[in-house]
Amino acid sequence: MNDLQALSKILMVALIATFACALGGAFIPGPVGMVSGTACIVILIAAPVLRVAWLVVDWTRIGDRKFALCGGALLCVLATSGTIALLR
């Protein structure tokens, strides 16, 4: 199994977990539903960042330094954007 297949399986687990949490958030009333819905949003935020980080590690491992640096730069841009937006 190559790294993209492994990433695909991880994202499939994330997809199922997000769907379950989303259903909980939409249909379970009270604090349980709130926690479930919030967990769904947290996974939606974390999954693409994890994907980029995974690719950076993978490209570094196979020696594709140019694009590993690009991925690292993107993570820096995302962190900067998130920080500036949160501080405003």
Place this chain on the structure above:
Amino acid sequence: MNPVALAFAAFVTAAVGTLGGLGGAILLVPILVLSGMGARYAAPLGLVSVAAGSLAAAPHQLTARVVNHRLGIATEIVASSAALVGALVSGLIGQSVLAVLLGCVALIAAFAGGRRKGIRNLPDRSLTADDVGETPGTLAGVYPLGDEFVPYQAKRLPVGLLGMGMAGLISGLSGVGGGWVKTPTTSEVMHVPVKVAAATSTFTVGVTAAVGLLVYESQGRIVVSDAALVAAAGLVGGTVGVRLQHVLPPPLVRRGLSVILAVIGVLLIVRR
């Protein structure tokens, strides 16, 4: 909007958004606003729909090796930086002017995709299933088209990056995702096959949406029960969209994309 209608709208817009690599927000947010929801609460739901569609598409697109991550990440650096600049200066441009600009961009993208005939990247019979995927160290790759395999190479990178910068700027200024500019730019300017362009945009709009959702969550603008409903419907819609993208022929995807962009363009200009 009642929950059934909200779920249906999220399902349809995520399916269409994933199919064309547009991101569903450009479709869902206007629908929610037209139904009476305030834009302040509609925008986060639009991003939830985009993120859900992107996550739903990811496992299938990774297995099919149709996303060009190197192209997506290289262009997303410019798009995200421009989105940050756009967000910082968003108060300087009137909403009416912005709507006309967005509408014109959508109509130009629709025209560019709709006028082209045939398939630009042709299959190479010497390639096999083992060649499918990205070529390390380059912005090239091979994607499967039926039983054949099509090589491609991203061209006109500087102009493409300019287009991505514009997509990011528009995204930051308007608050809707830039996928509807990214996919035509990747396909029509950089000559990447439309299915690869759409899949790559679906990946990058998920990245952009993650940052936007983080901000909206911190501002308390996300109604969790509505967001969860949109996410559930968006995940199902995204799964349907990516399956359709896999089976539909590229010219049909491109023409369908042009029709949707034309509708978006006209709506933006008429409703300003």
